[in-house]
Amino acid sequence: MELLRANNLSKVYRTERGWLAAKVPSVQAVSQVNLSLAPGENLGLVGESGCGKSTLARLLMGLEKPSSGQVLYRNMEFTHWKQRQMQAIRGKVQMIFQNSLAAFNPLFTIEQIIDEPLRNYGWSNSQTRKSRVVETLERVGLGREYLSRLPHELSGGQLQRVGIARAIVLQPELVICDEPFSSLDMTLRKQMIDLLKELKQELGLAYIFITHDLSIVHRLCDSVAVMYQGEIIEKTSGEDLLMQAKHPYTRTLVASVPIQDPRQRDKYNHI
Numbered sequence: 001m002e003l004l005r006a007n008n009l010s011k012v013y014r015t016e017r018g019w020l021a022a023k024v025p026s027v028q029a030v031s032q033v034n035l036s037l038a039p040g041e042n043l044g045l046v047g048e049s050g051c052g053k054s055t056l057a058r059l060l061m062g063l064e065k066p067s068s069g070q071v072l073y074r075n076m077e078f079t080h081w082k083q084r085q086m087q088a089i090r091g092k093v094q095m096i097f098q099n100s101l102a103a104f105n106p107l108f109t110i111e112q113i114i115d116e117p118l119r120n121y122g123w124s125n126s127q128t129r130k131s132r133v134v135e136t137l138e139r140v141g142l143g144r145e146y147l148s149r150l151p152h153e154l155s156g157g158q159l160q161r162v163g164i165a166r167a168i169v170l171q172p173e174l175v176i177c178d179e180p181f182s183s184l185d186m187t188l189r190k191q192m193i194d195l196l197k198e199l200k201q202e203l204g205l206a207y208i209f210i211t212h213d214l215s216i217v218h219r220l221c222d223s224v225a226v227m228y229q230g231e232i233i234e235k236t237s238g239e240d241l242l243m244q245a246k247h248p249y250t251r252t253l254v255a256s257v258p259i260q261d262p263r264q265r266d267k268y269n270h271i
C-alpha cells in the first residue's frame with residue numbers, strides 16, 4: 001500500500017488583500033504536483049531556491065492547506081481534516097528542519113525538546129516518557145549528559161542530532177527533511193547521512209529528503225524528484241538522474257555535482 005500520495009496538489013499565495021490584490025500578482029508556489037511514496041522509500045526532492053520545495057513539504061505534512069488537490073496518507077485523505085484528526089497523522093509524519101536552533105525553544109532543555117512530541121501526543125506517564133527520551137537521545141549518538149543542556153550549549157552537528165531525535169521519538173513512518181544539513185561541513189554531513197541510513201534500516205523509515213546536494217541524493221535516496229517553478233518536472237531513480245537527466249534544468253544541477261571517486265569520473269563524463 002502507498003504510504004503517501006499527492007494528487008494535483010497546488011498552492012497559490014495571495015500576497016496582498018483588499019484593493020491592491022488585483023494589482024499584485026499571486027505566487028503559484030506549488031503547481032499540479034503528483035507524487036507517490038512507498039513505505040520505506042527514500043525520495044530526494046531537488047530544485048533551486050524558491051521553486052516550492054518547502055511549501056510542498058508543508059502541504060504533505062498537513063501544516064498548510066492546499067489551494068487545490070489532495071494529500072492521502074495510507075489512502076486516507078486528510079486535506080480537509082480538523083486539527084484533532086490531524087493529530088493521528090502527526091505522529092506518523094515528522095519533519096527535520098535546516099536550522100534546528102531556530103526551530104527549538106531556546107529556554108527548553110534538550111530533554112524537554114525531545115519530550116514535547118510525546119507530551120503533545122498524550123503520553124501521560126513521565127517515567128515511560130523519560131526512558132523513551134533517553135533511548136532516543138542515545139540512538140542518535142548523544143548521551144544522557146545532554147538531557148539538561150540548553151540548545152545554545154550545543155554545536156551545529158549536535159543540534160541536528162537533537163532535531164533527528166525529536167523527529168523519530170514517536171517512531172514515525174515518514175520523516176521529511178528540509179535541507180537539514182546544508183549548514184554543516186562535509187564531515188558532519190556524512191555522519192548525519194550515515195545516521196539516517198542506519199535509522200532507515202532499523203526503523204523502516206521512509207524519507208523525503210529536500211536538498212541541493214545531489215551527492216547526498218546519490219548516497220541516500222532510491223528515487224529523485226526534480227522540482228522547477230512549482231512543478232515536478234522529472235522523477236527517476238537516483239542513479240538514472242546522474243546518468244541520463246532529461247530536463248535541461250536537471251542537467252545543470254547534475255553538472256555541478258563534484259565526483260569524489262576518481263574511478264567514477266569517466267562514468268559521468270558525458271554530463
Ligand SMILES: Nc1ncnc2c1ncn2[C@@H]1O[C@H](COP(=O)(O)OP(=O)(O)O)[C@@H](O)[C@H]1O
Nearest residue numbers: 013015027029048049050051052053054055056
Ligand atoms: N507564506 C508565504 N506567503 C507568500 N509567499 C510564499 C510563502 N511561502 C513561500 N512563498 C513563495 O512561494 C515560492 C516557493 O517558496 P518555497 O516553498 O519556500 O521554496 P523553496 O523551499 O524551494 O526555496 C517562493 O516564491 C516564495 O516566495
Ligand SMILES: [Mg+2]
Nearest residue numbers: 053054055178
Ligand atoms: Mg525551502
